Amino acid sequence: MKLHFTNDWLRQNIAADPGEDPEAGPAIDGVPEVARLTVQPTDNVAPAESRARVQLRIGLGVLVRKLRIRDGLSVAQLAERANVAEDELRQVEHDPHYTARPRLIHQLSEYFSVPLVMLSQMAGATHDIDRFLYNKVVKYAAHSDDVGTLSSEERTVLDAFVATLNERAKA
Amino acid sequence: MKELLDQVDLYNRGSKAYDKAEVYKELDQKNFDDFERLWKPMLAKRRAEVHTAAEAADANVQDAHWDWVGKAKIAASKLGQETFAVECGETQGLMLVDLNGFGRLDAQKGRELIYVELLATAPWNRRKFVVSPRYKGVGWILIATAISLSIDSGFHGRLGLHSLPQSESWYRGIAGFTDMGLDASKKGMHYFELTHEVADSFLRKKAGAQL
Numbered sequence: 001m002k003l004h005f006t007n008d009w010l011r012q013n014i015a016a017d018p019g020e021d022p023e024a025g026p027a028i029d030g031v032p033e034v035a036r037l038t039v040q041p042t043d044n045v046a047p048a049e050s051r052a053r054v055q056l057r058i059g060l061g062v063l064v065r066k067l068r069i070r071d072g073l074s075v076a077q078l079a080e081r082a083n084v085a086e087d088e089l090r091q092v093e094h095d096p097h098y099t100a101r102p103r104l105i106h107q108l109s110e111y112f113s114v115p116l117v118m119l120s121q122m123a124g125a126t127h128d129i130d131r132f133l134y135n136k137v138v139k140y141a142a143h144s145d146d147v148g149t150l151s152s153e154e155r156t157v158l159d160a161f162v163a164t165l166n167e168r169a170k171a
Numbered sequence: 172m173k174e175l176l177d178q179v180d181l182y183n184r185g186s187k188a189y190d191k192a193e194v195y196k197e198l199d200q201k202n203f204d205d206f207e208r209l210w211k212p213m214l215a216k217r218r219a220e221v222h223t224a225a226e227a228a229d230a231n232v233q234d235a236h237w238d239w240v241g242k243a244k245i246a247a248s249k250l251g252q253e254t255f256a257v258e259c260g261e262t263q264g265l266m267l268v269d270l271n272g273f274g275r276l277d278a279q280k281g282r283e284l285i286y287v288e289l290l291a292t293a294p295w296n297r298r299k300f301v302v303s304p305r306y307k308g309v310g311w312i313l314i315a316t317a318i319s320l321s322i323d324s325g326f327h328g329r330l331g332l333h334s335l336p337q338s339e340s341w342y343r344g345i346a347g348f349t350d351m352g353l354d355a356s357k358k359g360m361h362y363f364e365l366t367h368e369v370a371d372s373f374l375r376k377k378a379g380a381q382l
Contacts, residue, residue, distance in 0.1 A: 001174075001176060001319065001320060001323050002319065003177045003179070003194065003315070003316060003319045004315070007179060007180045009315075009374070009375075010180055010308060010311060010315070013311060013376060014180075014182045014307055015182070017345060019345070020310075020338070021264075021297075021310030021341075022290070022310040022342060023233075023290055023291050023292065023337070023338050024288075024289065024290040024335065025234055025287075025290060025291070025333065026333065026360070050270070050283060051325075052251060052271075127271075128249055128251075129249060129251055130248065131248055131250040134250040
């Protein structure tokens with residue numbers, strides 16, 4: 001990371017500022033109420049996707065696809081066995097901007113025996129993202145080829161990745 | 172892991188000269204020790220002397236309850252949170268930011284920004300806290316660092332934050348943030364946002380100029 005300001009800029013502005021240094025964050029017990037404009041509610045804001053969430057969803061798609069291929073299932077077959085909608089499953093596998101419904105994540109967690117807490121984070125359904133998980137997911141997705149079969153090496157990598165998710169969920 | 176970003180100039184009010192300070196990304200044990208050993212006792216002592224929110228604001232001690240050590244440790248394990256420290260001997264300032272903020276202003280609604288969760292200068296640098304504050308400029312350094320992170324993250328300098336009452340005029344008047352008014356969900360604090368254009372102007376701001 002680079003600092004985009006110079007010491008000259010800093011010196012000039014500090015010298016010219018007669019006031020106190022700024023601070024930010026929650027106040028102790030609230031501040032006295034005064035009649036001022038209230039912030040608009042943000043419930044209806046459609047936020048942009050953060051890059052991290054998109055990357056995690058790419059990882060989720062790769063993981064689900066690899067697990068399905070490992071088990072020799074088509075999308076339709078997995079949808080039937082996991083009791084989920086086929087079109088939703090396709091979107092999870094291929095669309096990193098798709099937000100999977102909690103039920104789908106739950107069903108996949110049950111079917112593949114992968115911790116729900118890990119899949120929920122990968123689906124972008126949680127606010128907090130475990131840095132360790134993120135690094136592992138990005139690395140796994142980056143080293144996965146999008147082919148219709150799994151080599152023995154890919155199977156080993158997949159098993160190791162799932163084992164990591166299990167261990168992390170217990171940590 | 173703690174990373175030295177650069178050396179910067181910090182104004183020493185006592186000597187009326189500039190001392191070299193370091194800006195670090197991610198806090199370490201030295202910062203935790205400084206907070207526990209130096210900041211916290213001063214904050215706790217002053218906090219015990221005030222009884223209302225208004226008095227706390229007046230004494231510049233509204234951040235006495237912030238648990239920097241706990242928050243920094245959580246931030247280190249989470250993606251999307253970063254901590255920063257300004258050091259000049261001791262820790263002179265601390266900042267915690269969230270990279271998963273989104274704009275509320277119409278001009279940047281829903282667009283990614285850096286949300287400054289906590290920003291504080293050491294108690295001994297505060298004019299209302301001690302008779303002779305030591306350093307001036309910590310806040311400038313930290314806000315400019317947050318803008319730098321926003322630029323490097325591809326957010327073009329966009330920032331959001333909730334200001335403590337005593338800092339509202341700085342964000343509004345000096346840094347050019349847009350005051351979006353009282354946020355009922357944040358104990359009645361004002362929410363401020365910095366746009367791409369104003370962030371750019373801020374970093375090119377001439378001394379004393381209005382944005």
